[in-house]
Amino acid sequence: MADLLTGLEPPAPPEPPRTDAPLADRLRPRALDEVVGQEHLTAPEGTIGRMVAAGKLSSIILWGPPGTGKTTIARLLADAVGLRFAPISAVFSGVADLKKVFAEAREHARLGKRTLLFVDEVHRFNRAQQDGFLPYVEDGTVTLVGATTENPSFELNAALLSRAQVLILHRLGSAALEQLIARAEAEVGRPLPLDPAAREALIASADGDGRFLLNQVETLFSVDLAAPLDAAGLSAFLQRRVAVYDKDREGHYNLISALHKSIRGSDPNAALYYLARMLTAGEEPLYLLRRLTRAAVEDVGLADPQALQQCLAAKDAYDFLGSPEGELAIAQACVYLATAPKSNAVYVAQKAAWRSARESGSLMPPAHILGAPTKLMRDLGYGKGYAYDHDAEDAFSGANYWPDDLVPQRFYVPTERGYEKRIAERLAWWDERRHARTPHA
Numbered sequence: 001m002a003d004l005l006t007g008l009e010p011p012a013p014p015e016p017p018r019t020d021a022p023l024a025d026r027l028r029p030r031a032l033d034e035v036v037g038q039e040h041l042t043a044p045e046g047t048i049g050r051m052v053a054a055g056k057l058s059s060i061i062l063w064g065p066p067g068t069g070k071t072t073i074a075r076l077l078a079d080a081v082g083l084r085f086a087p088i089s090a091v092f093s094g095v096a097d098l099k100k101v102f103a104e105a106r107e108h109a110r111l112g113k114r115t116l117l118f119v120d121e122v123h124r125f126n127r128a129q130q131d132g133f134l135p136y137v138e139d140g141t142v143t144l145v146g147a148t149t150e151n152p153s154f155e156l157n158a159a160l161l162s163r164a165q166v167l168i169l170h171r172l173g174s175a176a177l178e179q180l181i182a183r184a185e186a187e188v189g190r191p192l193p194l195d196p197a198a199r200e201a202l203i204a205s206a207d208g209d210g211r212f213l214l215n216q217v218e219t220l221f222s223v224d225l226a227a228p229l230d231a232a233g234l235s236a237f238l239q240r241r242v243a244v245y246d247k248d249r250e251g252h253y254n255l256i257s258a259l260h261k262s263i264r265g266s267d268p269n270a271a272l273y274y275l276a277r278m279l280t281a282g283e284e285p286l287y288l289l290r291r292l293t294r295a296a297v298e299d300v301g302l303a304d305p306q307a308l309q310q311c312l313a314a315k316d317a318y319d320f321l322g323s324p325e326g327e328l329a330i331a332q333a334c335v336y337l338a339t340a341p342k343s344n345a346v347y348v349a350q351k352a353a354w355r356s357a358r359e360s361g362s363l364m365p366p367a368h369i370l371g372a373p374t375k376l377m378r379d380l381g382y383g384k385g386y387a388y389d390h391d392a393e394d395a396f397s398g399a400n401y402w403p404d405d406l407v408p409q410r411f412y413v414p415t416e417r418g419y420e421k422r423i424a425e426r427l428a429w430w431d432e433r434r435h436a437r438t439p440h441a
Helices: 047-054 070-081 095-110 127-138 174-188 196-206 210-221 231-238 250-264 268-280 285-303 306-321 327-339 345-360 375-379 420-437
Strands: 060-063 084-089 115-120 142-148 165-168
Touching: 047 070, 047 165, 060 070, 070 084, 070 115, 070 142, 084 095, 095 115, 095 127, 095 142, 127 142, 174 196, 174 210, 196 210, 196 231, 210 231, 250 268, 250 285, 250 327, 268 285, 268 327, 285 306, 285 327, 285 345, 285 420, 306 327
Parallel strands: 060 142, 060 165, 084 115, 115 142
Antiparallel strands: none
16 A cells, blocks of 8 residues: 555646757647647637536547647646546556556545546557456546547447547648747747758658657757758658648649549559659558549449449558558559549539439428338328339339429439440330330329
C-alpha cells in the first residue's frame, strides 16, 4: 500500500520545456485553444469544447492520422477539467502495467482525485485486454481517453465502444501546417530558409502530419544556408523527393485531371506517365486508387464490369504489399481502365434519376408492389394483383413498377460497346415483351 500511495500528493505544475528540447516539444500547445487543425472538436461549440465548459469529461476515443494532436489533446483535457493524467502505451504495456495503473487510480479516487487514463495506440491491446478496461470505466475509477490511427469499428470491442465516444481528428490542412511553421519561426527568431514554392512543397510533403513537418523544419533551422532553398534544393537537402505544388496546389489538380482524361481517352501510355509523375512526387497511393475507381464507374461503367473489380483488387493488393511493390497493382489497374471499352451511360443515368427523384417528390409506388405484412394493409389493397415474375413466361411479367402519377422514364441507355451491347439487347427483348403484354403501358 505504501508503494501505491507514493506520489499521491498534488503534482507540481509542468515545467516549460528546456531550450535544447526538440522543436516539436517546445511548440507543444499549453491550452486547447492553441491546438491547430482540430477546431471542430476544440472550439467552444465543438464536442471537446462543450465537455470542458461543463467541467465533465466522458470516456472518448481519439481517431486520426499520425501527427494530428491526439496525445496533446488528451494531456490538455486532463488539465482543463482537473483530472490526474496517467499515460500508457499499448505497444509497451501489459496486464501487470494495467493492474498497477488501475490500483493507483483507485487510491487517488479514494482521496478525491479522479484519473484520466490515456492509452496510446489503444487498438494494439487484444480483445481480452480491452475487456479489462470495462469495470474501471463503468465505476468511474478512470476516464478513458484512447488514441488510435485505426478504424475503431474494426479494432475495438463493441462493449468498449458503447462506453466511449469516438471523436475524429482531421489530417492537418495547409493552413494549420502553415501556422505550425509560423510558430516555429517565432520560437527560433528567424524565417525558414525557403522560397515560397519550396515552403508550399514542404507543407505538401508533410501530408497532414504536424510532427513530421516540425521535425523537417528543425532540420532546416539546424544549418546555415547561403540563400533560401527552392523546391529542387529542398528535395536535395532533405534527401526526399518533394512534390512541387504551387500555392493553390494547381500542379496536383492538373496532374490528376490529366490522368483521368488520358484514361477516358484510351491512352494507356499517357495515363501511366501521369500516374508515375504523381507517385514519384510523393502523392498518396490510396488517393490515386480512389481516383482510378471513380474513373472505372464514370468512364468505363458496364461496358466492362470488371474494371471496378480491377480497381478494388489493386487496392487490396497495395494494402497487402505496400510500396513500392504494390504500386505495380496500381499501374495494372490504370492500364486496364485505359484499354477498356468506354461508357458513361450509368453516370448519365444516375444524374437523370437523381434529378427526377428530387422533382417528383414523395410519390407512392403502385399498390400492387407494396408489401402487406398486416391485415389492415392487405385490406387497403397493398400487394393486391402482384405478378410474381418467376411464375410468368420467361420469368418476366411486364408489370408496371412506376408510381401511378409518374410517366415511366428511361434513364439508362446502354451503348453498343463492350458488355453494354449485351445489356442493350436484353433491355430491347424485355421492352418488346412488356409492350406485347401491356400494350397501354
